[in-house]
Structure formats: structure tokens, C-alpha cells
Amino acid sequence: MWKRDEAVKPAGPAGSGPAATPTPSPAASQPVESVRPTSTSSASSEPLRGMEKSTVNIGKSVVIKGELNGSEDLTIEGQVDGKIELRQNVLTIGPNGKIKAQVFAKSVVILGEVTGNVTATEKVDIRDNGSVDGDITAPRVAIAEGAHFRGSIDMQRTGAAKAEHKAESKPAAASAGQPATAGAGAAAAAR
Amino acid sequence: MLSDILKWGGKRPDRSGGAATSAATRDEPVVVSKGLPKFLYALTQQPSPLLLDFGPVIGTNVEHFGERLGCKLFIEDLLAEIDRHTRAGTADQLSAALEKRFRHGDGTVDGILAWDVFDFLDKNAAFTLAKQIVRMLKPGGIVMGFFCSVPSEGAPFTKYEIVDDTSLRHRHHAGIGGSKRVLQNRDIIRMFDGLNVSESFLLKSNTREMLLRRK
Numbered sequence: 001m002w003k004r005d006e007a008v009k010p011a012g013p014a015g016s017g018p019a020a021t022p023t024p025s026p027a028a029s030q031p032v033e034s035v036r037p038t039s040t041s042s043a044s045s046e047p048l049r050g051m052e053k054s055t056v057n058i059g060k061s062v063v064i065k066g067e068l069n070g071s072e073d074l075t076i077e078g079q080v081d082g083k084i085e086l087r088q089n090v091l092t093i094g095p096n097g098k099i100k101a102q103v104f105a106k107s108v109v110i111l112g113e114v115t116g117n118v119t120a121t122e123k124v125d126i127r128d129n130g131s132v133d134g135d136i137t138a139p140r141v142a143i144a145e146g147a148h149f150r151g152s153i154d155m156q157r158t159g160a161a162k163a164e165h166k167a168e169s170k171p172a173a174a175s176a177g178q179p180a181t182a183g184a185g186a187a188a189a190a191r
Numbered sequence: 192m193l194s195d196i197l198k199w200g201g202k203r204p205d206r207s208g209g210a211a212t213s214a215a216t217r218d219e220p221v222v223v224s225k226g227l228p229k230f231l232y233a234l235t236q237q238p239s240p241l242l243l244d245f246g247p248v249i250g251t252n253v254e255h256f257g258e259r260l261g262c263k264l265f266i267e268d269l270l271a272e273i274d275r276h277t278r279a280g281t282a283d284q285l286s287a288a289l290e291k292r293f294r295h296g297d298g299t300v301d302g303i304l305a306w307d308v309f310d311f312l313d314k315n316a317a318f319t320l321a322k323q324i325v326r327m328l329k330p331g332g333i334v335m336g337f338f339c340s341v342p343s344e345g346a347p348f349t350k351y352e353i354v355d356d357t358s359l360r361h362r363h364h365a366g367i368g369g370s371k372r373v374l375q376n377r378d379i380i381r382m383f384d385g386l387n388v389s390e391s392f393l394l395k396s397n398t399r400e401m402l403l404r405r406k
Binding site: 140141142143144145147148149150151152153154155 | 249266
């Protein structure tokens with residue numbers, strides 16, 4: 001009638017999920033220099049029927065210095081100094097995560113602190129209490145109330161949308177750009 | 192527990208905070224802006240405008256300028272800077288801080304949203320900031336600023352959220368606020384030496400909305 005949820009099984013060697021200790025992929029040009037795996041570093045997989053979707057967690061006490069590459073979704077609650085590349089996957093910086101790194105990912109969700117530039121091919125989402133000091137490049141950027149951000153945002157917009165907006169705003173603002181002296185153009189505006 | 196295994200009856204994400212925020216947002220006044228449509232129009236005339244925002248980051252503004260207008264947006268939250276100096280009792284150092292703050296080269300910026308930041312600056316800091324604005328703006332570049340006509344003590348900071356092309360929601364800002372000082376039109380013209388006052392609107396609130404353009 002019901003099936004046992006695979007997620008509650010104790011992690012075992014036969015599991016299809018990733019290893020408990022976060023390790024860089026062999027492709028990483030610079031190995032992880034210091035990793036302090038502890039019991040808080042854990043692997044968890046969300047078995048979806050017929051899909052090999054998994055998320056790796058890097059726990060609060062883990063400190064990684066160097067380059068972090070991968071092809072799985074990743075949640076970081078610890079500290080990473082260096083570079084993070086998950087070009088095809090979602091990176092989540094948890095509320096306890098502290099990142100001083102260049103970040104490249106498909107999508108980045110930030111609930112913790114990031115110092116460094118963030119580049120995403122899909123979306124950057126800074127949630128409430130998330131903090132970014134650096135430049136963001138992504139086609140979509142969402143910033144929640146209460147988030148901190150200092151830096152630049154480049155959304156690489158398509159030309160079509162801009163043309164559409166130009167057409168919309170032209171009649172309303174046709175008189176813009178005609179210089180006048182101070183006070184000469186003063187007008188009472190309805191509030 | 193069985194319910195844990197089956198994930199029945201689990202705690203749902205708390206959405207009450209979001210509801211409270213949106214309720215508060217609804218209570219904040221939406222004010223028609225005469226300067227905003229002209230500012231937006233001026234930006235659309237540039238291929239990939241580079242825009243500086245002196246207010247705190249607001250998601251909807253980022254969406255508007257980044258996604259709709261294709262701006263490269265730089266957030267330079269000067270209210271946070273003013274707040275920090277006010278709390279630390281170092282307001283006299285604000286002018287020096289503003290002089291060093293901006294990383295943009297001469298004549299590289301297409302637009303600047305100064306909002307009402309100048310109201311909270313003393314004369315030295317206001318002149319320093321104006322000088323930086325004139326330095327950074329491209330020829331034809333545009334600044335939008337709001338200037339009060341009545342001084343006030345302990346005025347709260349306001350953050351300005353774009354509702355649509357013609358209106359702004361004046362939202363509460365958590366900062367400490369400060370005294371609002373009046374800059375006369377002649378002060379503004381002198382401060383922004385190198386810019387023309389392109390448009391000036393006096394609102395019923397006695398706020399002057401001004402657009403200034405680099406000659």
C-alpha cells in the first residue's frame with residue numbers, strides 16, 4: 001500500500017547518493033587544500049522517482065579553501081574561500097554559509113553571506129537576511145526584503161524586451177531631455 | 192514516527208512574515224512622480240545604460256532597471272553609509288568617505304538615482320557627492336534627485352520603490368534617519384557645476400523633483 005521512503009534509510013555504501021565527505025571533482029585544477037569533515041558534513045539524497053537528482057550538503061563546521069567543482073546540486077552551510085563552479089546545478093548558500101569566492105552556477109540561492117562575484121546562467125535569488133558583496137551577473141535576479149547587497153547587477157537583457165519598453169514609454173516622456181534653467185520648468189505635480 | 196516517514200502533517204513553511212510585509216507595503220503611500228518617466232525615458236535612449244542607485248537595494252527596482260531596461264545597475268547604498276556614520280558619531284568624516292567611495296571612472300555612468308540622499312548631508316558632504324556625480328556622469332547622462340523645501344529634525348529615511356513608470360511607493364527605511372537640510376536652487380546649481388537642470392517639479396509635499404543632465 002505504501003512504500004518506505006528511501007530518504008530515511010541510513011546512508012550506506014550501497015546508496016546511490018554522493019559520498020559524505022565533500023570532495024572536489026577530479027577536474028578541479030586546484031585541489032581542496034583543507035577540508036575538515038565532521039559529523040555535520042553529510043550527504044542527503046532526495047530520491048525522485050526515475051530521477052537521479054541529489055543534493056550534497058556541506059555542513060556548518062566544514063571549511064574549504066580552494067576550488068570546488070561539481071555536477072550535483074549543492075547546499076553550503078560552512079565556509080568556502082576560493083572558487084565554486086556548478087555550471088549545470090543549483091547552489092544554495094544556507095543561512096550559516098560564509099563564502100568568499102567567485103561563484104559560477106546554473107542557479108544560486110543565497111541565505112547566508114557571499115563576498116565575491118556571482119555568475120549564474122539562470123537565476124540568482126538573495127533571500128531575506130542573505131548578503132552579497134560583489135557583482136552579480138545573471139538573466140534573472142530576485143532580492144528579498146531584508147537582504148543586503150552591495151555591488152553591481154548585470155542581467156544581460158534581450159533586445160526585444162527593451163524595444164517593447166521604448167515603445168511604451170515614448171509618448172509619456174517625449175519632452176525629456178530638453179535642458180532648462182533651474183526653476184524654469186517647475187510645475188506643481190499632483191501627489 | 193510514521194508521519195515523518197510519510198511526510199504527513201509536516202510543518203508548512205511560515206508565510207506569515209511575507210503576509211505582514213505585504214500588508215505593511217500596502218499601507219505605504221504611492222506617489223506620482225513627474226521626474227521618473229522622463230528619467231526612465233532618458234535611460235532607454237542608451238544601449239546598455241550604466242545606472243547608479245544611491246538607495247538601498249529593492250528587488251522590484253532591480254527587476255525594473257535590470258530586466259526591463261537592461262541597465263547594468265550599481266547599488267551604492269548611501270543611506271547605509273550615512274546611517275553608519277551617524278551612529279558612530281563620525282558624520283564629519285562622511286565627506287572624505289564619499290570622496291573615496293566610488294570606483295567608476297570619469298564620464299562612465301549614464302544615470303544616477305540620488306533620491307533624497309542630499310537632504311541628509313551637510314554642506315561639505317553634499318558638495319563632495321555632487322562633485323563625484325559630475326565626474327562620473329557621461330555627457331548626456333542624467334541624475335534624478337529629490338530635495339526638500341522645509342528643514343526637519345529626526346526625519347526618517349525613505350526608500351523609493353518603483354510601482355510603475357509614473358509612480359513610486361515611499362517605503363519605511365529601518366535606518367536612524369537624521370536632520371533634513373534645505374538646499375536652495377542656487378546651491379544646487381552651484382554644486383552641480385557642469386550639469387543643467389533639465390526638469391524641476393514642485394510636489395504638493397514641497398519636495399522638488401529635479402532632473403539634471405551633464406552638458
